[in-house]
Amino acid sequence: MQEIDQDVMNIRRICNTIFLLLLLLALTPKAQAASIKAGAVTTAAGSLNVRSQPTSASSVAATLKKGSYITLHSQTGQWWRVEYDKGKYGYCHSRYITQVQGTPVSVSLRSGSLNVRTGPGTGYARSASLYSGQTVLLLTTSGDWSRVLYHGTKTGWVSSRYLSGSYPAVSVTVPSFKQTDSRWADKTVGTSGKPFSQIGCATTAVAMMESARQGRTIYPDEMSRQLQYTASGDLYWPSHYTPSTNASGYLERIYQMLSKGKPVLLGMKNAGGSQHWVVVTGFQGGTALTPSAFTIHDPGTSTRTTLAQLQAVYPTFYKYFAY
Template sequence: MKKNRLLSLIFTCLILGMMFMPKAKAAEAAAPTGRVTTASTALNVRSGASTSAAVVASLAKDSYVRLLEKNGIWYKVEYSGGRYGYASASYITEVGSAKEATVNTSSGGLNVRTGPSTANGIKTVLAKGTAVVVLSESNGWANIVYNGTQTGYVSASYLKYNTASVSSGYAAVKLSGVPNFKQTDSRWAAVTLGTSGKSIASIGCATTALAMTESYRLGYTINPADMSKRLSYSASGSLYWPTNYVHDTGSGYLKTMYENLKKGIPTIYASTNAYGGSHFVVVTGFKGGSLAASNFIINDPGSNSRVTLDQHIAAYPNFYKLVFYR
């Protein structure tokens, strides 16, 4: 091993068959809200997640919009009651304190006012059961978002909070186009890693995970066999990571993975089992709701059945580190 290498050495992956029980799935919260943070102009809402898609609406600076999911650099938004489009995520900041609620009047509707007082004018009336997002609450009044982008004030006494969103309400994020390679695929399973004499099928989960993230980063397919030719390995078959990859061993790894997804970056998650064997998977999405392992979607190089992070953790419970590109 060369001492001057800037690449870090990772554990050898071991594929050990283990029975597992998935953890209970956390309740999912409704989509949160974002604030438009353009410099001065309005933000275009388009019919699709592309600058070539038609503009269907625009959102004023500092206005609020309901977020449905994140797809790469685009948010799917509700820009009007029941109307949806896509807006650039670069100009939207999530409101972390926003809470989902529904109108809970005993009869009749709930007045939405221009300010937090009965002296303020009525903008509209919301029917019982209408979903709203609460931005803040003070002195018995809630500042809400309704019909996607409209804001106003209502009496907080007539709102029923969604219990999942009171604690958390993170938007769904999905990275489309991350390949789902398996290290046991016959096209590369027998490929030897460096001079180790060991194959991708036996110890190549990290190489396979890296092939997925590099394919996504570069925009073209690099299968595990081709990936192995671009890498260097120790005598035991452990790979040296490319220098543009960051290693994070911090305890806030769930939040880090979520923030990476929002930036359009898949994260390699590594953990170990009771026998010391390590395994690497790629986090490619988040279902929405609470920041729990059960809501993270993964591509597992060593399994067709493990599709969420909690299922991987059941087999490899000891967190090791995150690895992702800059």
């Protein structure tokens, strides 16, 4: 009996060990994927050496051009462990690497491969293929397309619908006002002689923003009496609003502001250069930051409720404000 019990105990230990090893193998790739970051080479001139070890005395495994992207895995002292080609790793001095916005996401396909293209659309040439389960770094988005960093240093565009990430839904409570509301539609904006119904989208959007910020209802006509305008009715923006004119990665930054509980005042332009202003109020959740998932309050119409619908008429990013 004693020998049998000992055998049973040994079998149990072996089974437990195998289970722990399998669990570790299952979790490790996910942990590694979550830890990767995007970097850019910021040498003053010339290229950056990739070393075989985290020391300048070790051999040079590769070189990276100034301005190129690089996948960062971990940092040891002043050295980054980097992936400089598919499955190839080395070390770069952190002095010459600047971290940039990059979100780890996974390729999610039922079958086949995902085309990587040279631009955001099917009209651009195919440059590579990715497969389900591969982890890439999302750098920026354009419409329903995402620019990704893959295989260490390569970048390209893929359809966002095939990326699986972690962007939970978020919503900010903001009242919705229309510039065509009969209570103020015919009232003059500043001293311009022009009515709200014609040029009041910016003021109406600010009224929504300030109502959310102050926690009380401020109607657009009341808001106009607190603002300043040029003679033609252009708005001088409130001093406590911080502008951004950087179009690169603006959806990511808007999402970050929404996650802090703050709406975003967004300006877009049409082909003729005309501006239109809306308030971005939330994100419906999804695998990528696509315009169709961002919700808006549009002062000009009730039929546009998503950023994608706005971009169909005003496709060009102008600037945004946050408080």
